[in-house]
Structure formats: structure tokens, C-alpha cells
Amino acid sequence: MSTESAPAPQGNVAEEQRPRIAVSALTTNLREYGLILALIAIMVFFQFTTNGTLFKPVNLSNLVQQNSFIIVMALGMLLVIVSGHIDLSVGSVAGFIGALAAMMMVIWPLGPFSNPLVVSIICLIVGGAIGAAQGYWIAYHRIPSFIVTLAGMLIFRGICQALLGGGSSVGPLPDGFKALSSGFIPDVIGPLTLIPPTVNAAGKTIMGSGLTLHMTTIVLGLIAVLAYAYFGVRTRRKRERHGYEAEPFALFVVKTLVGSALALFLVYQFASYRGLPVVLLVMGVLISLFVFVTKRMTIGRRIYAMGGNSKAAQLSGINTERLTLMVFINMGVLSALGGLIIAARLGQAVPAAGLGSELDVIAAVFIGGASAMGGVGQVIGAVVGGFIMGVMNNGMSIMGVNVDWQQVVKGLVLLGAVIFDVYNKNKA
Amino acid sequence: MASTILEMRDITKTFPGVKALSNVNLSVEEGEIHAVVGENGAGKSTLMKVLSGVYPSGTYDGQIIFNGEECQFKGIHDSERKGIVIIHQELALVPMLSIAENIFLGNEHARYGVIDWDANEERTSALLKKVGLKEDPKTLITNIGVGKQQLVEIAKALSKEVKLLILDEPTASLSEKDSQALLDLLLEFKRQGMTSILISHKLNEVNRVADKVTVIRDGRTIETLAKKDISEDRIITSMVGRSLDDRYPPREPDIGEVVFEVKNWSVYHPIHAERQVIKGIDINVRKGEVVGIAGLMGAGRTEFAMSLFGRSYGRRISGEVLLKGKPVDVSSVSKAVQHGIAYVTEDRKTYGLNLIDHIKHNITLANLGGVSRHSVIDDMRELAVANDYRKKTNIRASSVYQMTGNLSGGNQQKVVLSKWLFADPDVLILDEPTRGIDVGAKYEIYTIIARLASEGKAIVVISSEMPELLGITDRIYVMNEGRIVGEMPAAEASQEKIMRAIVRGEGKAA
Numbered sequence: 001m002s003t004e005s006a007p008a009p010q011g012n013v014a015e016e017q018r019p020r021i022a023v024s025a026l027t028t029n030l031r032e033y034g035l036i037l038a039l040i041a042i043m044v045f046f047q048f049t050t051n052g053t054l055f056k057p058v059n060l061s062n063l064v065q066q067n068s069f070i071i072v073m074a075l076g077m078l079l080v081i082v083s084g085h086i087d088l089s090v091g092s093v094a095g096f097i098g099a100l101a102a103m104m105m106v107i108w109p110l111g112p113f114s115n116p117l118v119v120s121i122i123c124l125i126v127g128g129a130i131g132a133a134q135g136y137w138i139a140y141h142r143i144p145s146f147i148v149t150l151a152g153m154l155i156f157r158g159i160c161q162a163l164l165g166g167g168s169s170v171g172p173l174p175d176g177f178k179a180l181s182s183g184f185i186p187d188v189i190g191p192l193t194l195i196p197p198t199v200n201a202a203g204k205t206i207m208g209s210g211l212t213l214h215m216t217t218i219v220l221g222l223i224a225v226l227a228y229a230y231f232g233v234r235t236r237r238k239r240e241r242h243g244y245e246a247e248p249f250a251l252f253v254v255k256t257l258v259g260s261a262l263a264l265f266l267v268y269q270f271a272s273y274r275g276l277p278v279v280l281l282v283m284g285v286l287i288s289l290f291v292f293v294t295k296r297m298t299i300g301r302r303i304y305a306m307g308g309n310s311k312a313a314q315l316s317g318i319n320t321e322r323l324t325l326m327v328f329i330n331m332g333v334l335s336a337l338g339g340l341i342i343a344a345r346l347g348q349a350v351p352a353a354g355l356g357s358e359l360d361v362i363a364a365v366f367i368g369g370a371s372a373m374g375g376v377g378q379v380i381g382a383v384v385g386g387f388i389m390g391v392m393n394n395g396m397s398i399m400g401v402n403v404d405w406q407q408v409v410k411g412l413v414l415l416g417a418v419i420f421d422v423y424n425k426n427k428a
Numbered sequence: 429m430a431s432t433i434l435e436m437r438d439i440t441k442t443f444p445g446v447k448a449l450s451n452v453n454l455s456v457e458e459g460e461i462h463a464v465v466g467e468n469g470a471g472k473s474t475l476m477k478v479l480s481g482v483y484p485s486g487t488y489d490g491q492i493i494f495n496g497e498e499c500q501f502k503g504i505h506d507s508e509r510k511g512i513v514i515i516h517q518e519l520a521l522v523p524m525l526s527i528a529e530n531i532f533l534g535n536e537h538a539r540y541g542v543i544d545w546d547a548n549e550e551r552t553s554a555l556l557k558k559v560g561l562k563e564d565p566k567t568l569i570t571n572i573g574v575g576k577q578q579l580v581e582i583a584k585a586l587s588k589e590v591k592l593l594i595l596d597e598p599t600a601s602l603s604e605k606d607s608q609a610l611l612d613l614l615l616e617f618k619r620q621g622m623t624s625i626l627i628s629h630k631l632n633e634v635n636r637v638a639d640k641v642t643v644i645r646d647g648r649t650i651e652t653l654a655k656k657d658i659s660e661d662r663i664i665t666s667m668v669g670r671s672l673d674d675r676y677p678p679r680e681p682d683i684g685e686v687v688f689e690v691k692n693w694s695v696y697h698p699i700h701a702e703r704q705v706i707k708g709i710d711i712n713v714r715k716g717e718v719v720g721i722a723g724l725m726g727a728g729r730t731e732f733a734m735s736l737f738g739r740s741y742g743r744r745i746s747g748e749v750l751l752k753g754k755p756v757d758v759s760s761v762s763k764a765v766q767h768g769i770a771y772v773t774e775d776r777k778t779y780g781l782n783l784i785d786h787i788k789h790n791i792t793l794a795n796l797g798g799v800s801r802h803s804v805i806d807d808m809r810e811l812a813v814a815n816d817y818r819k820k821t822n823i824r825a826s827s828v829y830q831m832t833g834n835l836s837g838g839n840q841q842k843v844v845l846s847k848w849l850f851a852d853p854d855v856l857i858l859d860e861p862t863r864g865i866d867v868g869a870k871y872e873i874y875t876i877i878a879r880l881a882s883e884g885k886a887i888v889v890i891s892s893e894m895p896e897l898l899g900i901t902d903r904i905y906v907m908n909e910g911r912i913v914g915e916m917p918a919a920e921a922s923q924e925k926i927m928r929a930i931v932r933g934e935g936k937a938a
Contacts, residue, residue: 242808298796298803305793308782315740315771315779316794316847317762375784 033255035369035384040262042388046395053398054391057273060266065181065345067390068279069094069338070357071383074364075290076334078382079327081365082294084307084374085138085145087328089152090335090361093130094354096160097123097339102170102349103163105177116177124336130156131332132325139324153358161351171348180282181344184275189215213268214275221267224284225260232256279341286334290379303327308375363410364389367417388413433458433623434592439478439490441471448474449488449647456592456625456640461618463626463638466667467838467866471647472627473517476594480514481507495591511591515581517600521569528552528565531584555583559613575606582613593617593624599633600864603725604892611637629866631660643667664867675871676899679878683902684715686753687886688769688855693747695735705731705742707910713855713886718877720901720918721890722926728910729890730774733857737771738764751854765794770853772844774860774890776837780844783833787825788814790832790843795851817846822872838869845876856880857888862896874900894923906930 046054053059073090080087104110104119112118134152137143164170197210236252270276294300305313306320314320342353368385370377389410396406434456441449449471456462466472477483479492481501492499494510501507504514521530528549537547552565561579569577578598585593595614599607607630614624614637628634634641641658643650643666650666664675695706705728713719721729734741736749738761749758751767758764764771773779781790791814792799799810814828821842825835832843841861848856858877862870877900881887891897897904897918904921906914906929914929 238808242812244808244811296804296807298800298805301789301793301796301805304785305782305789308784309778311779312781313793315737315761315773317738317760317765318793319760319762371784375782 035367035381035388039384039388039391042391042395046391046398050395050398054395055269057269059394059398060269061184061273061277063390063394064277064280064283066394067386068181068277068283069341069345069354070360070364070390071283071386072286072341073331073334073338073357073361074368074382074386075286075379076331077361077365078290078368078370078377078379079294079303080145080331081362081370081372082307082374082377083303083324083327084310085324085327086362087134087145087149087152087331087335088358089130089134089149089156090331090338091354091356091358092153092156092160093127093332093335094339094342094357095352096130096156096163097127097336098343098353099160099163099170099349099351100126101177101340101343102173105173106170116174119177120180120340123340124333127332127334127336127339128329129332131329131335134332135325135328138328139321145328157355160353164349164351167351169348169350171346173343173347173349177340178344178347179278181279181341183278184214185216185220185278185281187214187216187275189219191215192218211272214271214273217267217271217275220276221264221271225263225267228263229256229260287379287383294379299323299326304375306374360389361386363414367414369417369421385417431458432456433495434479435491435493436475436479437491437493439475439488439492441474441478441483441488447647449478451490452644452647452649454642454649455652456623458623459618459621460639461614461624461626461637463628463634463641464644465628465631465634465641465663466644467868470644470667470866472644473596474647475644476514476596476625476627479507480504480512480594508588511589512594513585513588513590513592514594515578515585515596515598517597519574519577519581521577521580523570524568526566526568527556527563527572527580527583530569530580531555531565531587533584535587551587552583555586556580558586559583560609573606575602575609578602578606578610579613582610591623593622594627595624596627597629597864598626599628599630607633629864631663634658634663635660667867675867675895677871677875677878679881679900681716681718681902682882682884683717684884686712687715687751688713688888689750689753690736691748691750693732693736693749694745695731695742696744698742701743705910706735709747709907709910709912711888711905711912713888715886716881716884717903718881718887718889718901720897720904721888721907722894722897722904722930723892723907724930725892727907727930729907730859732907732910733771733859733888733890736764737761737769737857740771765851765853768852768854769857770794770848770851770855771857772848772859772861774863776840776844780847781832781840784831786829786831787818787823787835787843788828791817791828791846791850794847798850798852813850817850821846821849821876836865836869838865838872841865841869841873845873849876849880853885855886855888857890859890860892861889862891862893870896894926897926898922 043054054063073094077087077090101119101123104122105114105116108114113122130152134148137148138145161167192213192215193210194213195211197212232252270280294303302313302318302323305316306318306323310320338357339354343349346353364386365377365382366372366385367388368378368381368383370381392410392413393406396409401409432455434454436452436454439449439452439454440447452471452475454464454475464472464475474483478488481503484502485492485500492501494512499507499510522533525533528545531552532548537544537551549565556563556565556579559579559582561576561583563572563576569580572580582593598610602610611633614626617624626634626638635658638658639655640652641663642652643663645667653662653666689712691710693706693709694704697703697705709732711719721732723729731741735745736758739745739759740761748755750756751769756767758767758769777783782793788810792810796805799806799813811828817823818825818828823835823839823842823846825839832840835843845861861873861877865873877887877889889897889901898921901918903915903917904926905912906916906926908930913932914926916925916929
């Protein structure tokens with residue numbers, strides 16, 4: 001009762017609505033903006049403390065390649081956490097899938113089935129099946145997800161190690177497969193040389209001298225930025241056409257400009273190195289897909305409703321059991337993809353692949369503002385959360401901070417982010 | 429002449445953007461039962477939170493004078509130390525702890541942190557005796573009914589040497605019998621000299637026990653009535669600011685052919701598999717007709733409705749559901765919704781709403797297909813739908829982006845109703861549609877029901893308030909112990925007739 005607004009005469013509502021929405025657009029998005037600003041602040045901080053190494057093209061590529069699997073799995077974990085569950089098994093499943101892929105490609109005589117593409121597809125299906133197996137108990141028998149996936153974590157780590165025959169690693173993996181993690185998109189347009197590289201007296205070019213741009217990357221980047229701006233403007237127009245106030249124009253312009261500038265800067269950095277990493281492209285496509293699913297599709301809406309109040313969702317005609325199962329199948333597929341990315345980056349399958357990564361993934365989602373109670377959380381938040389963790393890892397490593405202390409810092413950041421959230425919520 | 433024990437002077441409390449209380453005055457004399465009434469959102473609970481220190485001194489303006497001294501409570505502990513104890517609407521007991529453990533929770537008889545269980549249980553027994561509850565202090569809270577839990581809450585309050593007992597809607601979830609017992613207990617306390625403040629929607633209860641009534645409307649004190657001036661009509665007039673000669677909107681029934689029919693419906697208990705909860709029920713509803721289901725608490729009405737609605741309750745369900753004469757499959761909620769059946773729950777917070785999401789998303793949840801194409805939601809259409817229903821059902825909120833958890837009970841109920849109206853059902857089952865909401869909002873809900881009936885929908889209303897059923901329905905089924913024990917046109921029905929059917933039915937069931 002305390003929070004109910006005074007009963008206003010109905011006639012006034014239309015006039016009241018405009019300024020209110022302007023204010024609420026800012027406050028509701030404050031967290032998202034705050035998170036992105038925090039990421040930028042952290043990046044700038046490490047840019048200085050690492051003497052400019054962080055933003056070096058080669059390091060940016062490394063950063064993406066090292067952290068992509070966390071972000072890929074965080075996309076699935078976001079849905080799991082929003083629906084009110086948790087999945088502790090993702091690190092072990094990733095490790096197991098990596099081992100499975102390596103065995104299929106290197107050890108087992110599978111003939112044409114050891115082709116990297118075929119193996120990858122089979123591995124994704126196996127991941128989905130693992131998700132289904134765990135999700136079945138959670139959805140249809142109401143066994144707490146914490147317990148089911150804790151069991152999964154033990155089981156799949158064990159199978160992973162057994163498959164690799166104790167402590168040994170299996171490799172090397174074929175180059176075609178490794179391209180998933182360490183490859184760059186081919187330059188179909190052809191490079192543009194702005195400054196020709198210096199040639200030394202011995203007739204050899206000096207590494208890193210000159211400036212050649214990877215034009216396919218530049219073109220893709222421009223298309224992405226233009227699409228971003230176009231869809232932003234279109235949504236605004238649509239709102240206005242229907243007579244609804246969108247967020248304030250100045251805010252929109254600043255947001256779009258800052259976002260575009262940042263994106264173009266990163267694209268330029270990648271283009272001046274070897275182009276877009278393949279894994280960044282994969283990640284970008286997946287992020288867009290999950291943003292769309294959670295924001296615009298009915299299934300996304302249903303997941304949020306189920307996490308917010310499962311009984312009410314059920315009584316609204318939502319098949320919560322099937323939905324839970326699907327969330328875990330999705331998680332399984334993305335864990336498998338994460339496992340493939342890890343294996344491709346290492347060039348081999350090792351027994352400890354993905355060990356402990358479930359905690360990084362879960363931390364990314366919570367730093368991104370998801371609620372442990374379910375029903376609340378954004379894809380972009382989880383992605384930014386993942387990058388915050390990644391940049392801190394990378395920056396602290398370059399600075400030479402001891403791994404032990406890196407953990408302490410990451411723990412404090414997680415705690416701080418959640419305290420900030422709770423404090424904000426109570427104030428509102 | 430009794431002295432004034434509590435005086436609240438010019439209390440003003442502002443929340444961002446909203447003035448919840450403005451210059452409210454409340455004066456309570458020692459030894460009286462003082463009722464505070466008002467619509468939901470009028471500010472009663474806010475006032476009590478100010479009094480008990482939930483909103484600490486400094487966050488509001490005005491003075492609180494208790495027992496002759498001005499008090500500035502920093503928190504609930506301060507007010508409890510002075511003997512002001514509040515029992516909230518939602519019970520605050522720990523279900524898996526015993527009665528004794530709950531009563532002395534945070535206040536245990538202990539030395540150096542070691543609990544003296546004998547002393548606790550002895551004190552508990554004495555307290556339970558005072559409230560007339562015959563239970564072993566070791567019984568777990570989860571094993572006793574809501575009525576008894578309410579008594580445990582009161583015993584807990586008594587353990588704190590209470591001088592002023594505040595009860596916020598104490599009978600909201602109690603049966604008629606338990607409510608009576610509770611009110612008797614209040615009167616007994618009064619004889620022993622205790623002062624209480626009773627916040628209630630149920631005017632007949634206020635009428636029965638209160639010595640004085642203070643009416644609050646829109647955050648202001650309207651008037652305080654003395655015992656001789658208290659009457660339901662007078663209170664209602666003062667609560668809503670207009671005279672409510674007719675509590676039910678007028679309506680011209682236009683009743684057509686039978687639309688919805690249930691034949692020989694039987695349901696067994698979900699846990700105790702041998703217990704039959706619903707025993708072969710037959711009902712039918714015509715187009716444009718409002719049919720009531722009367723009965724006491726525990727008659728099986730909600731169980732019946734929920735088992736019909738996609739088997740959301742019970743097991744071993746048998747029977748037939750016919751829509752316009754054709755048997756239909758309602759074995760899942762989505763199938764029932766597809767066939768045009770909607771069920772509006774009696775417990776909107778647990779079963780009706782996603783409280784951490786806003787109005788817009790709640791309204792479209794049961795019919796996302798209606799605002800999407802190829803599973804992609806059209807944001808603009810959804811917004812238009814939400815605004816449309818907000819207007820139609822008169823939901824009071826700053827915008828459709830307000831969280832439903834922040835709405836008052838009446839407005840939450842309108843959101844749940846909107847959700848099901850947007851699903852466009854032919855048959856609408858409303859379970860206690862006006863529970864816990866105020867007189868003004870009730871009238872609005874009745875108006876919506878009347879309009880739906882005139883649009884040709886078949887409506888079933890389950891209600892424990894017999895005057896409500898008599899006021900808004902065309903025909904009434906009486907249910908008892910899982911059976912239909914009577915059926916009568918509303919025009920010929922009366923509270924006595926319904927009660928007689930129930931009593932006769934009990935004889936039959938035995």
C-alpha cells in the first residue's frame with residue numbers, strides 16, 4: 001500500500017506519462033549503462049597500468065580468444081539463472097566434449113566422420129543430449145538443479161579424464177578445427193596498405209611496421225554499426241508514430257554515438273592486425289540471437305515469467321516443464337560449443353580443460369545484474385559481465401599480478417557488483 | 429473516564445512523488461477497540477508502519493504521543509519496548525519451528541545463549557491458554573491451520589507485555605468460525621483492559637467489536653465515529669466519499685443457450701490418493717449468465733475449478749467438459765485456454781501475477797500469440813493492448829511499466845482480470861474475485877463482471893461472501909464436501925436458504 005501512487009483522475013494520465021517515461025528510461029537503464037561504463041573504466045585503467053598493451057591489436061585478439069568460451073556459456077547460463085535454476089556442470093561438460101572431439105578427430109578410426117565439421121556437429125548434439133538428461137530430472141521430477149548439476153559436474157569431469165586415459169592429453173588437433181578459436185576471417189575483399197612496411201637491409205620486412213587494413217573486417221564493422229544505428233532510429237520512429245514517448249533524444253544520440261565510436265575503434269584495431277577472429281564473429285552472432293530471443297520472442301518472455309513466478313506462469317498456460325527442459329538443452333549445446341572453443345584454442349584436449357570455468361560463467365551472469373531468485377537478468381549484462389572478468393584477467397596478467405591475488409580481486413568485484421545491485425534496489 | 433493512551437498528530441509521510449499521509453490524526457483511548465478503516469491504498473498500513481517504527485522517526489512529519497510522552501521510534505524494537513505490538517496481515521511465523529520456538533523467537537529464555545526449553549514451554553502453555561488455543565507447544569506451525577496460526581501470533585504479541593495491540597486485517601484469511609473466535613478474543617482482551625487497533629475491510633466485524641471507528645481516505649483522516657454512530661452505510665459513505673446506495677451495479681441479464689457444461693466430475697487428492705475431493709459434480713452455465721458457487725471454506729470449490737482448468741489440481745480426474753454441447757479436452761492449461769476457458773485465481777500473489785515484472789508483461793502473458801507474429805512479439809501492439817486494458821479495467825498506476833508487486837490489492841486483481849480478458853475466453857471462472865480488496869474496487873470488479881455477461885460470456889463466480897453472490901449472480905449452486913447440494917435462482921435465494929442447503933447436504937454426506 002505504501003508504494004501505491006495516489007489515485008489520480010484518469011484524465012490526467014496521458015499528460016503525466018511523458019515526463020515520467022523520460023525519467024524512467026534513465027533510471028531503468030541506469031544499471032545497464034553503469035555496467036558498460038564500468039567496463040570502459042576498467043579497460044581505461046588497465047590501458048594505463050599496462051602501458052598501452054591492453055588495446056594493442058594483438059592483445060585484443062588474445063583477449064577475445066581467451067574469454068569467448070566464458071561468454072558463450074554465459075549466454076546459456078543467463079537463461080538458466082533467469083528461469084530460477086543454476087548449472088554447475090558446464091565446466092565439466094565443456095571438458096568432456098573437448099575430450100570427445102579430440103578422441104574422434106585424433107584417436108578413433110572414424111574415417112570421414114573424423115572431419116572437424118562433422119565432429120563439431122556431433123559434439124553439439126551430444127551437449128544437447130547431456131542438457132536434456134540433466135534438465136529432465138530438474139523439470140519433470142523437480143530435483144533441485146543445484147544437486148543434479150553438481151552430480152553432472154562430477155560425472156562429466158570423471159568421464160573426461162577417463163576418456164583421455166588418466167592424466168594424458170590428446171592432440172594435436174587438425175588446423176581446420178583450431179581455426180574455430182585461433183583463426184581469423186578470410187579477407188575476401190583484399191587488404192588495403194596504408195603505409196608500406198619497412199624493409200630492412202637484408203630485404204626482410206620488419207614485423208609490425210607499416211599499416212595494412214583487413215578490409216573485410218572494416219566493411220563488416222561498418223555494416224554492423226550502420227545496422228545498429230538504423231534499428232535504433234527505426235524503433236524510435238515507431239514509438240513516436242504510435243504516440244509513445246521514447247527515451248530522450250539527447251540520451252539516444254549520445255548512446256548511439258558512444259556505442260558506434262567504441263565499436264569502430266575496436267574494428268579498426270582488429271583490422272590493423274589480422275582481421276576479426278572467427279570466434280568473435282561466432283560470439284557476435286550468438287549474442288545478437290540471444291538478445292533477440294530474450295527481448296522479442298515469446299519463448300524469452302515465458303522464461304522470464306517462469307523465473308518470476310513459476311506457478312502463475314503455469315496457470316497462464318505456459319508448459320513450464322518443457323520450457324525448463326529446453327533451457328537446459330540450450331545450456332548443454334552452449335557448454336559443448338564452449339568445450340570445442342577451449343580445445344581449439346589449446347590445440348589439444350587436456351583433462352583439466354574448463355576446470356572451474358562454471359564459476360567464472362556464473363560470476364559473469366551475476367555481475368551482469370541477474371537475480372539469484374530468478375526472473376531478472378539481461379543478455380547484454382551477462383556479456384559485459386563476462387568481458388569485465390576477462391579484461392581483469394588479461395590486464396592483471398600483463399601487469400604481472402600473481403594468479404592468487406587475481407582471484408581475490410575477481411571475488412571482490414563480484415561481491416561489489418551484487419552489493420551495488422541490492423543497494424540500488426532498496427533505494428528505489 | 430478513560431485517558432488517551434495514544435495520540436498521533438498531523439502525521440505526514442511522503443514517498444517519492446506520492447503523499448501517502450497528509451496531516452492524519454488518530455487518538456486512541458485506553459481500553460478501547462479502535463477500528464481504522466479505509467480503501468486499499470488509503471494509507472492505513474502506512475500509518476501503522478509510522479506508529480510501529482518501521483518508518484523511523486525523521487522520515488515523516490508529526491508527533492506520536494504514547495502514554496503521555498512523545499516518542500521517536502528508530503525501529504520496531506523501540507516501539508515494542510514501549511508495548512506497541514503489530515500483527516501484520518501476512519503471518520510472520522516460521523513453519524518448520526514449533527509454537528514455543530516461534531513465540532519466543534529472538535526473545536528466548538536463555539542463559540549465555542543456552543535455551544531453557546522448560547521455561548519457554550511453560551510460558552507458552554500459559555500464553556496459549558490466554559488465547560484459548562489447545563495445542564502442544566511442541567507442535568510445528570506447519571501442522572496447524574491458519575486460524576490457529578493467527579492465535580499463535582497473538583500469543584506471541586502477548587509474550588511481549590503488550591499495551592497496544594495492532595491487528596492488520598487479522599481475519600482476511602480466516603474462516604467465518606475462526607474469525608468469530610478471534611473477535612471474541614479481542615473483546616475478552618478489552619475486558620481485561622487492553623487497548624487494540626483493528627484494521628479491517630470487513631465492516632460487519634468492525635460493527636461488532638469496535639468502540640470507535642476512524643475512517644481514512646486518500647491519506648487523510650475523514651472522521652472518527654463513536655460507537656452510537658457506527659453503521660455500515662455510514663462507514664461506506666465516508667470511505668468512498670459518496671453514498672453507495674447500491675453496492676452492486678444494476679444489470680439486465682440476457683441469457684442464452686448452455687455454453688459450458690461439466691458432467692460427473694470427480695477428483696482425488698494429490699497426496700492422499702484414496703481421498704476423493706470432488707464427488708461427481710454436474711453444473712452448466714448459459715451464455716450471458718453469471719453463476720455463483722456458494723459454500724463454506726473447504727467445500728472444494730477452488731479444487732473443483734482448478735482441476736477443471738488444465739488439471740492444475742488433484743489426480744485421477746474423471747468426468748466430461750462440454751463446450752456448446754461438444755466434449756472438449758481440457759487436460760492442460762494451454763488446451764483449456766485454447767478452448768476459451770479462463771480461471772482467475774483466488775490467490776493473485778502466488779498464482780496470478782509475476783510480481784517482479786510490470787503490468788504490461790503480466791497482461792499479455794496468457795495470450796502472447798495475440799501480440800506476436802511467428803513468435804516475435806510486436807512491442808507496439810503489446811503496449812497498445814496493455815494501455816487499452818488498463819483503461820478498460822481502470823488500473824490505477826503511473827504507467828503500464830509499474831511493477832505489479834507495487835500495486836494495491838484491488839489494482840493487482842484488475843491486472844489479473846485484464847490478463848484473462850485479453851485471452852478472450854467464452855467461459856470465465858472467477859475464484860473469490862474481490863477477496864481482500866476495498867469497497868470501491870469491488871464495485872469496479874462487479875461492473876466488469878456485468879459487462880462481460882452482457883457481452884455474452886458465461887461466468888462462474890466462486891465466493892465466500894454470500895451477499896456478493898446474491899447481488900451479482902443469476903443462479904447459485906451450493907457446494908459442500910465436494911458435492912453440489914443445492915441449486916437456486918439468485919432471485920429466490922437468501923443467505924438462510926444457502927446455509928440450509930449446506931446443512932442438509934452435510935446430513936446427506938454423512
